[in-house]
Amino acid sequence: MKTTVTLEDVARLAGVSPKTVSRVINGEAHVRPATREAVNRAVNELDYRPNLAARSLAASRSLLIGLLGMRLDANFFRAMYFSGVRACRARGYHLMAEEVPEITASSLAELEASLRQARCDGLILTQLSDQAPVLDMLERLQVPYVRLLPGTDPGRSDAVTNIQGEGVQLLAEHLWQLGHRRVLVSSLLGSGQRDMRAALLASGFRAADLTEVKQDWRGQTPAEMGRQLGEQLLTMNPRPTAVCAYNDEIAAALISHAWAHGLSIPADLTVVGYDDAEISRVMWPPITTVHQPFDQMMSEAVNLLLTPNSGDTPRTVICPLTLKVRESSAPPPAEA
Amino acid sequence: MKTTVTLEDVARLAGVSPKTVSRVINGEAHVRPATREAVNRAVNELDYRPNLAARSLAASRSLLIGLLGMRLDANFFRAMYFSGVRACRARGYHLMAEEVPEITASSLAELEASLRQARCDGLILTQLSDQAPVLDMLERLQVPYVRLLPGTDPGRSDAVTNIQGEGVQLLAEHLWQLGHRRVLVSSLLGSGQRDMRAALLASGFRAADLTEVKQDWRGQTPAEMGRQLGEQLLTMNPRPTAVCAYNDEIAAALISHAWAHGLSIPADLTVVGYDDAEISRVMWPPITTVHQPFDQMMSEAVNLLLTPNSGDTPRTVICPLTLKVRESSAPPPAEA
DNA sequence: ACGCCGTTTGACAGCGCTGTCAAACGGCGT
DNA sequence: ACGCCGTTTGACAGCGCTGTCAAACGGCGT
Numbered sequence: 097m098k099t100t101v102t103l104e105d106v107a108r109l110a111g112v113s114p115k116t117v118s119r120v121i122n123g124e125a126h127v128r129p130a131t132r133e134a135v136n137r138a139v140n141e142l143d144y145r146p147n148l149a150a151r152s153l154a155a156s157r158s159l160l161i162g163l164l165g166m167r168l169d170a171n172f173f174r175a176m177y178f179s180g181v182r183a184c185r186a187r188g189y190h191l192m193a194e195e196v197p198e199i200t201a202s203s204l205a206e207l208e209a210s211l212r213q214a215r216c217d218g219l220i221l222t223q224l225s226d227q228a229p230v231l232d233m234l235e236r237l238q239v240p241y242v243r244l245l246p247g248t249d250p251g252r253s254d255a256v257t258n259i260q261g262e263g264v265q266l267l268a269e270h271l272w273q274l275g276h277r278r279v280l281v282s283s284l285l286g287s288g289q290r291d292m293r294a295a296l297l298a299s300g301f302r303a304a305d306l307t308e309v310k311q312d313w314r315g316q317t318p319a320e321m322g323r324q325l326g327e328q329l330l331t332m333n334p335r336p337t338a339v340c341a342y343n344d345e346i347a348a349a350l351i352s353h354a355w356a357h358g359l360s361i362p363a364d365l366t367v368v369g370y371d372d373a374e375i376s377r378v379m380w381p382p383i384t385t386v387h388q389p390f391d392q393m394m395s396e397a398v399n400l401l402l403t404p405n406s407g408d409t410p411r412t413v414i415c416p417l418t419l420k421v422r423e424s425s426a427p428p429p430a431e432a
Numbered sequence: 433m434k435t436t437v438t439l440e441d442v443a444r445l446a447g448v449s450p451k452t453v454s455r456v457i458n459g460e461a462h463v464r465p466a467t468r469e470a471v472n473r474a475v476n477e478l479d480y481r482p483n484l485a486a487r488s489l490a491a492s493r494s495l496l497i498g499l500l501g502m503r504l505d506a507n508f509f510r511a512m513y514f515s516g517v518r519a520c521r522a523r524g525y526h527l528m529a530e531e532v533p534e535i536t537a538s539s540l541a542e543l544e545a546s547l548r549q550a551r552c553d554g555l556i557l558t559q560l561s562d563q564a565p566v567l568d569m570l571e572r573l574q575v576p577y578v579r580l581l582p583g584t585d586p587g588r589s590d591a592v593t594n595i596q597g598e599g600v601q602l603l604a605e606h607l608w609q610l611g612h613r614r615v616l617v618s619s620l621l622g623s624g625q626r627d628m629r630a631a632l633l634a635s636g637f638r639a640a641d642l643t644e645v646k647q648d649w650r651g652q653t654p655a656e657m658g659r660q661l662g663e664q665l666l667t668m669n670p671r672p673t674a675v676c677a678y679n680d681e682i683a684a685a686l687i688s689h690a691w692a693h694g695l696s697i698p699a700d701l702t703v704v705g706y707d708d709a710e711i712s713r714v715m716w717p718p719i720t721t722v723h724q725p726f727d728q729m730m731s732e733a734v735n736l737l738l739t740p741n742s743g744d745t746p747r748t749v750i751c752p753l754t755l756k757v758r759e760s761s762a763p764p765p766a767e768a
Numbered sequence: 769a770c771g772c773c774g775t776t777t778g779a780c781a782g783c784g785c786t787g788t789c790a791a792a793c794g795g796c797g798t
Numbered sequence: 799a800c801g802c803c804g805t806t807t808g809a810c811a812g813c814g815c816t817g818t819c820a821a822a823c824g825g826c827g828t
Binding site for chain 3: 805809
């Protein structure tokens with residue numbers, strides 16, 4: 097792209113050495129304010145853009161952050177990814193998505209090869225936060241990492257998380273206040289972070305009125321899980337007046353299954369989801385759900401990665417969840 | 433990440449000069465087969481990974497390809513992006529998403545700044561393929577680009593596209609064969625690539641039986657557009673027996689709107705979408721739609737970008753579309 | 769056996785930055 | 799006015815590759 101402006105050009109114009117320009121660009125200390133200003137003027141005048149490759153080579157940082165997940169095509173992951181891209185860009189970094197579909201020796205070896213290739217400066221873990229083998233490997237390779245929503249071993253690394261149980265509590269209270277008493281709860285095997293059932297009990301529901309369906313996402317799509325939930329619901333008597341789906345996609349599949357079987361949402365049945373995924377706003381009715389502040393979480397995660405920990409205990413940043421009340425939840429129908 | 437293996441280490445082990453190793457790594461000609469093999473053995477033995485930053489700096493290529501679109505959060509765009517990431521990775525490149533929300537002077541200036549910053553080796557355009565101001569700018573900056581699904585000016589650049597009208601024709605024939613005769617068609621202002629109405633007419637439908645609703649996505653979500661379509665449908669008499677939604681999201685919103693107003697899908701109404709987005713498989717019923725081979729399209733686009741054009745006319749690669757028949761389409765109800 | 773010319777190889781410099789280290793500066797106390 | 803020490807600045811080398819160009823090689827015709 098023709099005439100490239102280099103750091104040297106800026107230095108010449110500002111009347112300082114290249115190294116000083118470098119210091120200003122990188123926001124280092126030990127630059128007199130007047131000098132800093134002169135450099136900035138020159139940078140603006142020439143519209144100077146530092147060469148990423150050269151920076152990376154000289155500083156032996158890759159300016160790359162990796163985001164690790166188990167399913168790249170999960171809605172949840174894509175939302176995180178795009179939030180992360182923004183957070184990284186704001187700090188001059190790039191974000192790379194990396195998939196670890198399962199925890200096996202071969203898939204770990206593949207990950208290791210890929211990490212040695214990409215030389216990421218740091219990693220953000222999602223869905224894998226509780227996988228000790230992965231954490232072990234990262235520590236062996238000495239790659240800094242931040243865990244998102246860790247469920248176990250909270251002191252093992254820096255982490256970004258929510259208040260334990262906040263999301264499910266918001267949903268449970270919402271359902272209780274609407275007047276629901278009988279609830280069907282969907283939960284996912286192997287993901288222990290959210291205990292909806294416990295939250296419902298804590299909000300006043302009786303154990304006898306709660307039915308929990310534990311599903312396993314392996315080999316199944318959210319659509320299938322939602323339909324299974326719908327089948328289950330139709331066989332129950334008395335029928336629950338509300339369903340807590342594990343996420344918005346399952347909730348969406350359940351809702352359309354319910355419509356197809358003559359149930360009107362929310363008049364006959366309240367359905368709530370989790371994640372505030374796009375689908376929760378595309379469906380009719382829009383789904384009541386818990387909003388995860390992905391932008392904020394990823395921004396904090398990148399921050400943790402790029403700010404060395406001065407203390408000697410890992411840091412944890414807590415991001416608040418919010419309840420999005422939409423049209424899929426309403427008071428239960430009057431008892432027959 | 434500790435002891436890094438450099439090209440020099442490989443050269444020493446293979447008993448050749450660094451430059452020769454470089455030639456092998458880059459697949460250049462003019463290397464004797466025996467030498468090439470020796471180098472490859474050394475590469476494998478040392479598990480050598482070239483340093484991206486150094487390559488990029490020395491060769492003054494960025495190893496970066498940009499993907500330009502108008503709305504990063506569109507399903508369509510994200511699917512393309514993730515397909516593109518894979519296609520790029522296979523060739524040692526990285527893919528960067530860039531948003532151009534509107535065609536104004538300021539947003540073009542922003543794009544220009546960003547391109548000068550990132551120094552992409554090439555660009556892939558989607559949604560912007562027909563925007564002359566963007567093309568003009570890229571030509572001025574001398575950034576190579578490939579257009580996806582260009583609607584106008586086909587000979588202006590390399591392009592990846594479908595057979596003109598193939599997708600809409602597949603849908604039109606499907607509806608005709610099912611026995612539908614009255615159809616509601618949703619189209620989007622400003623996106624001229626797909627003329628569903630023309631395809632329907634070509635398949636035998638009568639103009640008097642077709643109602644076209646032109647919508648403008650600016651300021652509206654697909655959910656809103658789907659609901660509007662639903663409202664319109666309910667006022668019509670006689671009611672169309674099928675709806676062609678502009679894409680799967682709009683189709684999904686329409687379907688749930690229809691359920692909520694007592695229409696059973698597909699018994700009372702057939703709905704078809706476009707794109708084969710994830711949502712078309714989450715909903716009940718799953719949506720009949722046109723599958724765009726994004727993986728293939730992006731792979732071809734990257735190919736065009738990285739293979740210099742030896743001829744003197746722009747190249748066009750055509751990727752076939754396929755119809756995915758699912759449960760949202762069925763014969764029309766018997767006439768009352 | 770010699771020269772010719774296309775093929776293969778390597779020496780060297782340099783891409784545009786930053787790390788290291790030493791020199792210059794400048795404010796303070798005496 | 800001088801020395802001291804923390805602050806600010808710059809000289810220099812080098813990060814790990816590739817481009818350029820020239821040298822070495824090697825097969826062929828005579």
